[in-house]
Amino acid sequence: MAAPISAPETGRAQAEGRPGRFRVLLGAGIGNTLEWYDWSVYAIFAPFFAKQFFVSGNATSALLSTLAVFAVGFLMRPLGGFVFGWLADRRGRRFSLTTSMMTMAAGSLVIGLAPTHGTLGTGAALILLLARLLQGLAHGGEIAASYTYVAEIAPPSRRGLWATSMYVSVTAGIVLASLVGAAGSSLFGEQALRNWAWRLPFLLGGLLGLAGLYLRRTLRETDVYTESAGETAETEPGSRGLRHLVRELARNKVSLARILGMTAGVTVVYYVWAVGISGFAITTKGVPATAGLWATVAANLFFMVTLPLWGKLSDRFGRKPVFLVYGAAFLVLSFPLMAALNGSALRLGLLMALALFFLGAFVGIMPAYFAELFPTHVRASGVGVPYSIMVALFGGTAPYVLTWLHVHGLEWLFSCYLVVLVAVGIVTTMLTPETKGRPLT
Known part of the structure; x- marks a missing residue:
């Protein structure tokens, strides 16, 4: 069993005027929730505002254009x-967290205030694109x-469990966005969401950025x-620092390749x-919008509750299994999963819950496993760059x-595509060393 955080450790933090680890974790998680709310609300509300920015003959074509911007x-x-x-x-985890939070909130505000195609023509789509960039x-x-x-702040024996807090907070952001969507659909109706109420979740995201700024600035x-990267943190930003980063990433190319795979x-x-999936089911399968959004909320709540299970298992048996x-x-x-999807909101929720349960076995402990593959002075870049490349190429x-495949009657091909990529991940995992209990140096 993992050892609890010791009282002396907590006492030292308090004596030094620093918040305890749990409070720090909570602050990081809430900020993460707000940022993921801003990011996810676009995908959830795309079916409603698509025709405000892209004029076309049918809803599916407009949705495709909106998803292309996504x-x-x-x-x-x-x-x-x-x-x-x-x-x-170079400048610290807290500085980067705070800056990224405010940048995300600014983009959300721009979308919430953006003119529509009827007002600005194609310029409206350009503003939408720039905000998403x-x-x-x-x-x-x-x-x-x-x-x-979160990997660096966690006790080593509980790093897998603490890592799950990242996707608990990520999912909380998605749930919040879905709740806003479901509540908006229930209160205003689908037509109002398509006409004007779609702006509200984006404006709310911009305002929540102020709360996120406070939470992130109070993190230690x-x-x-x-202790391990103090000298690097004092390096002046510039070409010398960037060249050093590129060299260090090259030295860790095997770990970079593992994350890619x-x-x-x-x-x-x-x-x-x-x-x-909720936007896809609403647009192409005929799932009622309000019921579909509530199904999404329920499935993601289930996802959040089950995530810590995988973290505990990884701390006991290892990351690879x-x-x-x-x-x-x-x-x-x-x-x-894909073949069973139809016009039923209940079935949508059950299929999402099943998929998300097993997805948690990967994403729940991913922050711990990936962070354990890199040394401290290049850890953030080593994790962020390859992961973001794969998300850009495949996730986005x-x-x-x-x-698109559904429109062309080739929906089954998407499942083939997914199976091949999952198989690549299995092979890569088998070739990656176990890191449970590895000290962060």
């Missing part, structure tokens, strides 16, 4: 992982800094970073079954690819 936003994530990862490795930059930075922060820097499949699973449970499950379930495009 995918393009992901192209900025590798750059965000590099820039904010560099900042986190800004958010993509911020989101790549959030991954780099938050994964690293991690001891691992302060393990992430390709899981990011498709996540952005379909945790984020995009838990990752392989996810891989085996989706080799078996990818085809049945997943809702678009699924919808």
Whole structure:
């Protein structure tokens, strides 16, 4: 059994005027929730505002255009992982977390205030695109800094369990966005959401950024970073620092390759079954919008509750066995899950719950496993850059690819695509060493 955080340790933190680890974890998690709310609300509300920015003959074509902007936003994530990862490795985890939070909130405000096609023509779509590029930059930075922060702040014997707090907070952001959508649909009706009420969740996200700024600014820097990377943190930003970062990333190229291989499949699973499936089901399967959004809320709440189970199992049995449970499950379930989707909101919720349960075996402990593959002075960049590349290539495009294949009667091909990527992740995991209990140096 994992050892509890000792009283002397807590006492030292209090004596030094620093918040205890649990309070720090809570602050990091709430900030993460707000940032993921801003990011996810786009995908959830895309079916409602698509025709406000893209004029076309039918709702599916407009949705495809909106999802294309969703995918393009992901192209900025590798750059965000590099820039904010560099900042986190040079100026500290807290600085990077705070800056990415405010950048995300600014993008949300721009979308909430953006003119529609009827007002500005094609310029409206351009504003939408620029706002999503800004958010993509911020989101790549959030991954780099938050994964690293929670791994470094956690007790070594409970690092897997503490890592699950990241996707508990991530899912809380998605649930919050879904709740806002479900409540808006219930209060205003679908037509109002399509006409004007779609703006409200984006404006709310911008305002919540102020709360996120306060929470992130009160976080303390991690001891691992302060003790092991103090000299690097004092390096002046510039070409010398960037060259050093590139050299250090090159020295850890095997770990970079491992993250690339393990992430390709899981990011498709996540952005379909945790984020995009409700919009897909509402638009293409005829699921009632209000019921579909409530089903999404219920499934994600179930996901949040089950995540700590996987963290505890990884702390006891290791990271690799838990990752392989996810891989085996989706080799078996990818085809049945997609084939079973129909116009029933209840079935949508049950299928999401099943998919998310096994997805948790990967994403729940991912921050711990990935962070354990890198040394402190390059950890944020090492985690953020390859992960963001895979999310940009495979995750951001997943809702678009699924919808496009459905339109062309090739929905089954998407399941084939997913199985191949999951298989790549299984092979990569088997070739990756076990890191449970590895000290962060």
